[in-house]
Amino acid sequence: xxxxxxxxxxxxxxxxxxxxxxxxxxxxxxxxxxxxxxxxxxxxxxxxxxxxxxxxxxxxxxxxxxxxxxxxxxxxxxxxxxxxxxxxxxxxxxxxxxxxxxxxxxxxxxxxxxxxxxxxxxxxxxxxxxxxxxxxxxxxxxxxxxxxxxxxxxxxxxxxxxxxxxxxxxxxxxxxxxxxxxxxxxxxxxxxxxxxxxxxxxxxxxxxxxxxxxxxxxxxxxxxxxxxxxxxxxxxxxxxxxxxxxxxxxxxxxxxxxxxxxxxxxxxxxxxxxxxxxxxxxxxxxxxxxxxx
Amino acid sequence: xxxxxxxxxxxxxxxxxxxxxxxxxxxxxxxxxxxxxxxxxxxxxxxxxxxxxxxxxxxxxxxxxxxxxxxxxxxxxxxxxxxxxxxxxxxxxxxxxxxxxxxxxxxxxxxxxxxxxxxxxxxxxxxxxxxxxxxxxxxxx
Numbered sequence: 001x002x003x004x005x006x007x008x009x010x011x012x013x014x015x016x017x018x019x020x021x022x023x024x025x026x027x028x029x030x031x032x033x034x035x036x037x038x039x040x041x042x043x044x045x046x047x048x049x050x051x052x053x054x055x056x057x058x059x060x061x062x063x064x065x066x067x068x069x070x071x072x073x074x075x076x077x078x079x080x081x082x083x084x085x086x087x088x089x090x091x092x093x094x095x096x097x098x099x100x101x102x103x104x105x106x107x108x109x110x111x112x113x114x115x116x117x118x119x120x121x122x123x124x125x126x127x128x129x130x131x132x133x134x135x136x137x138x139x140x141x142x143x144x145x146x147x148x149x150x151x152x153x154x155x156x157x158x159x160x161x162x163x164x165x166x167x168x169x170x171x172x173x174x175x176x177x178x179x180x181x182x183x184x185x186x187x188x189x190x191x192x193x194x195x196x197x198x199x200x201x202x203x204x205x206x207x208x209x210x211x212x213x214x215x216x217x218x219x220x221x222x223x224x225x226x227x228x229x230x231x232x233x234x235x236x237x238x239x240x241x242x243x244x245x246x247x248x249x250x251x252x253x254x255x256x257x258x259x260x261x262x263x264x265x266x267x268x269x270x271x272x273x274x275x276x277x278x279x280x281x282x283x284x285x286x287x288x289x290x291x292x293x
Numbered sequence: 294x295x296x297x298x299x300x301x302x303x304x305x306x307x308x309x310x311x312x313x314x315x316x317x318x319x320x321x322x323x324x325x326x327x328x329x330x331x332x333x334x335x336x337x338x339x340x341x342x343x344x345x346x347x348x349x350x351x352x353x354x355x356x357x358x359x360x361x362x363x364x365x366x367x368x369x370x371x372x373x374x375x376x377x378x379x380x381x382x383x384x385x386x387x388x389x390x391x392x393x394x395x396x397x398x399x400x401x402x403x404x405x406x407x408x409x410x411x412x413x414x415x416x417x418x419x420x421x422x423x424x425x426x427x428x429x430x431x432x433x434x
Binding site for chain 1: 320322366368369372373
């Protein structure tokens with residue numbers, strides 16, 4: 001199986017290479033773009049932390065949140081304003097940016113600005129969304145639906161490939177266990193990696209308890225470090241976490257975003273676990289137990 | 294009663310043409326390969342690249358053995374690329390080889406089908422045991 005390296009970044013921003021045996025990359029930021037001022041503040045803070053930890057990163061924030069539980073929840077700043085802010089963050093911090101899009105007609109504009117385009121987990125098998133993402137000619141961050149098996153993500157991968165996309169990152173954000181509960185099956189990483197594409201762990205959505213609070217989702221943030229260490233040891237190539245400086249007042253995913261005060265701690269650990277895993281592979285060889293299977 | 298033998302016949306006089314054989318692309322998943330094999334009534338599929346170069350073969354026996362060995366859910370098994378379960382360097386035969394030698398080879402290898410490839414390794418047909426024996430024995434097909 002041929003392993004693909006995904007290169008994120010165009011123009012003047014830093015290039016982030018994600019793939020086998022490469023440094024762990026971080027994808028993060030506030031769930032939603034709340035305001036220009038807040039987006040810049042978060043980008044500046046995360047940029048400084050990533051510089052200290054020495055980890056390549058991609059700024060993530062969305063201009064439209066189409067899967068909110070309540071009609072009264074913050075829906076987003078909108079395509080035009082949101083992409084303008086992301087474009088300015090690119091210029092200011094020389095960092096690649098990513099946003100998801102939940103409507104095929106937004107794909108072109110999203111791809112014109114964003115270095116990486118993201119497909120929401122709930123829409124991971126929608127042909128129109130996958131086709132639109134592929135046609136942006138940007139790398140695609142494809143979240144595994146909470147209802148999908150890791151092996152069936154290959155069908156979504158094949159849809160992207162059918163439209164010419166060969167730069168894909170596959171992410172796990174938990175799997176439904178009954179109602180309002182997610183679990184992480186760590187075997188999903190080697191299974192999804194069989195596609196040849198790099199894999200990512202979305203830690204902050206994995207601890208979500210979908211719509212457990214009636215009309216919003218809850219979450220168990222205390223488990224983030226445990227899951228990050230486990231997923232990193234299982235061979236992820238990138239780590240995704242939504243980060244906020246004031247989680248209780250975050251306009252989106254207030255119960256799951258990581259308080260930025262813990263970011264350096266968790267990224268530092270993830271980086272060490274990742275590097276240790278690579279050292280173990282060098283020392284003991286690839287994970288090749290029972291290769292007859 | 295003696296049956297006339299056709300010792301001088303060549304493989305390419307008896308082999309099945311490609312439109313009679315399950316031929317699949319390297320990216321076809323196992324479920325699709327099994328469906329194609331089922332329609333053909335043969336227990337083999339030949340996996341080729343864009344230029345019809347033979348990459349491997351998938352047989353009923355391989356699937357049977359792997360079902361017992363690879364204990365993962367059927368839904369995961371079905372979505373594997375067929376080539377993951379294929380024999381990558383199968384026994385093959387050239388089209389101008391004598392049919393008798395090809396049948397002897399099948400006996401030695403204990404196989405029922407021989408992919409027929411040209412000098413560049415491109416698949417050109419399939420020799421199936423039953424028509425080969427019938428031809429050697431001079432039994433009309």
